[in-house]
Amino acid sequence: MEVIxxxxxxxxxxIFFGAVLSRQLTDEFEAWTQWIINHLVNRAxxxxxxxxxxxxxxxxxxxxNEIHGKIDKIIAAxxxxxxxxxxxxAISVAKRFLDVGSSIFLLFLYAPMMLWTAILxxxxxxxxxxxxxxxxxxxxxxSAFKFRTxxxxxxxxxxxxxxxxxxxxxxxxxxNVLRGDMTMSMFVVSMHRHGKSSG
Amino acid sequence: xxxNQPRLSSQTLRVLGALMSSPGVExxxxxxxxxxxxxxxxxxxxxxxxxxxGWVESRWEDGDPRILxxxxxxxxxxxxxxxxxxxxxxxELQAAFAGRLAWR
Numbered sequence: 001m002e003v004i005x006x007x008x009x010x011x012x013x014x015i016f017f018g019a020v021l022s023r024q025l026t027d028e029f030e031a032w033t034q035w036i037i038n039h040l041v042n043r044a045x046x047x048x049x050x051x052x053x054x055x056x057x058x059x060x061x062x063x064x065n066e067i068h069g070k071i072d073k074i075i076a077a078x079x080x081x082x083x084x085x086x087x088x089x090a091i092s093v094a095k096r097f098l099d100v101g102s103s104i105f106l107l108f109l110y111a112p113m114m115l116w117t118a119i120l121x122x123x124x125x126x127x128x129x130x131x132x133x134x135x136x137x138x139x140x141x142x143s144a145f146k147f148r149t150x151x152x153x154x155x156x157x158x159x160x161x162x163x164x165x166x167x168x169x170x171x172x173x174x175x176n177v178l179r180g181d182m183t184m185s186m187f188v189v190s191m192h193r194h195g196k197s198s199g
Numbered sequence: 200x201x202x203n204q205p206r207l208s209s210q211t212l213r214v215l216g217a218l219m220s221s222p223g224v225e226x227x228x229x230x231x232x233x234x235x236x237x238x239x240x241x242x243x244x245x246x247x248x249x250x251x252x253g254w255v256e257s258r259w260e261d262g263d264p265r266i267l268x269x270x271x272x273x274x275x276x277x278x279x280x281x282x283x284x285x286x287x288x289x290x291e292l293q294a295a296f297a298g299r300l301a302w303r
Contacts, residue, residue, distance in 0.1 A: 066229035079239030
């Protein structure tokens with residue numbers, strides 16, 4: 001008899017904790033879904049011209065809001081990413097392919113040099129290897145990856161000066177070209193502008 | 200054809216059809232998506248092209264997002280120009296189809 005009562009108590013407790021746990025997991029999943037959606041919409045919007053960003057951010061979040069089902073919401077949000085490139089700025093597919101191809105090629109070509117630069121930056125002044133710098137382009141602002149050339153007070157480090165003179169600090173922006181935040185022409189212009197300012 | 204004219208793909212026609220099915224009624228992107236079964240990646244470039252060509256116009260839902268507790272929807276409405284062009288395109292298609300049937 002006691003055994004049966006014991007098992008029943010255990011079962012009740014088990015069900016209770018199971019319910020609490022599954023409730024917890026659902027809440028967690030809910031929070032994650034919203035985070036993923038916000039992240040995707042945000043990324044998609046960043047690919048648009050600046051004056052269009054706030055409109056589409058609100059419109060797309062409202063769109064996702066109107067959809068039922070978590071998976072469908074995420075699929076819709078993923079769609080916005082492919083959208084963004086075809087809207088307004090209309091970057092052609094061929095050009096994008098060329099950008100992806102050439103940035104991968106250059107990243108491979110520069111890989112040994114980038115590796116050595118990274119090791120040297122780490123050895124000489126510790127701190128982070130990469131920083132982000134704002135680049136302006138046709139009214140758009142892109143925060144592009146660069147090798148860090150300044151110390152925490154904002155002064156140019158000796159190593160940084162060499163990197164800037166050689167234009168090496170700009171090379172990590174190829175990652176932005178690969179990601180689609182920048183185009184190859186933006187990258188080339190930023191390298192060129194750099195050469196002018198330092199030389 | 201004018202460069203500003205949207206290309207009348209079957210997907211574009213589906214969007215126009217959805218907007219014309221209930222004249223004068225504004226539809227949100229999500230509602231058009233549901234009716235046309237188009238993915239978001241296809242739908243918004245079409246809506247954007249139609250809007251730039253003046254075939255469709257859009258406006259924000261009334262109300263403050265803070266009071267609504269959610270982002271505002273954007274409603275789309277077909278313009279007189281859009282309705283005229285879409286009808287013309289459909290008529291043209293029908294004529295071509297009728298011709299083919301007669302030929303058979």
